[in-house]
Amino acid sequence: MTKEKIFLLLLCFLFIGCDRTKPPIQFFPDMKNQKSVRPQAQFREPPANTVPRKAKRYPFSDPEGAEKKLKNPLTPTADTLNRGQFMYNAYCLPCHNSNGEGFGPVVKRGFAPPPPLSSEKVKQWSDGRLFHIITKGQGIMSSYASQVDPIDRWAIILYIRALQKAHGGKVNGAQ
Ligand code: HEC
Numbered sequence: 001m002t003k004e005k006i007f008l009l010l011l012c013f014l015f016i017g018c019d020r021t022k023p024p025i026q027f028f029p030d031m032k033n034q035k036s037v038r039p040q041a042q043f044r045e046p047p048a049n050t051v052p053r054k055a056k057r058y059p060f061s062d063p064e065g066a067e068k069k070l071k072n073p074l075t076p077t078a079d080t081l082n083r084g085q086f087m088y089n090a091y092c093l094p095c096h097n098s099n100g101e102g103f104g105p106v107v108k109r110g111f112a113p114p115p116p117l118s119s120e121k122v123k124q125w126s127d128g129r130l131f132h133i134i135t136k137g138q139g140i141m142s143s144y145a146s147q148v149d150p151i152d153r154w155a156i157i158l159y160i161r162a163l164q165k166a167h168g169g170k171v172n173g174a175q
Contacts, residue, residue: 060132063129063133063136066131066135067125067126068128070126072127072154074154074155076161076162080155080158081158083152083155084156084159087148087152087155087156087159091156092156093105094106099163100118100163101116101118102115102116112140114141117163117164118167122164123164127157127161130157131153131154134148134153134156135150
């Protein structure tokens with residue numbers, strides 16, 4: 001094939017897509033032509049009575065059970081506190097605020113203010129009970145189980161404990 005012919009061929013390709021009244025020619029239509037799924041819809045329903053392979057069933061339906069049985073597997077170190085702070089800032093700060101006192105940006109825009117995490121009541125609650133609240137939600141606060149992995153929930157709890165000690169001040173260990 002001569003250079004001119006190749007040039008003409010390329011020119012044809014260039015002008016193929018120029019009619020804006022018609023849908024463009026698709027060279028790889030496999031991504032576009034598929035069974036459409038509604039936004040946010042699950043593509044395939046899981047079979048009845050099954051759980052994902054890596055999922056563990058959460059056994060507690062009431063906070064008291066979790067309060068007694070669950071223990072925090074993590075200890076406060078610079079790493080766990082930093083992770084806790086990172087996850088807290090992403091998932092809890094919007095309502096509970098950076099100091100845990102409850103007037104975060106979402107509350108300033110009209111959401112009901114949560115009670116302070118530094119209250120005597122929350123200080124007395126075990127880590128297990130806080131884990132339960134993050135996992136199951138409480139009242140108008142929804143569950144964060146699907147967003148926050150169990151190990152990160154424990155890290156967040158360490159960070160909340162540090163916030164409680166710091167009374168809204170700077171938390172040692174975390175940056
Ligand atoms: C959308 C706002 C919002 C977010 C985000 C949020 N919470 Fe809450 N939280 C609330 C509200 C509101 C309450 C009070 C709920 C009730 O008892 O009706 C609450 C209650 C709590 C309580 C119980 C406090 C008490 O005194 O009863 C804990 C503990 C808690 N949240 C921890 C967390 C943690 C940890 C996160 C992040 C993983 C989080 N929350 C994310 C709004 C939020």
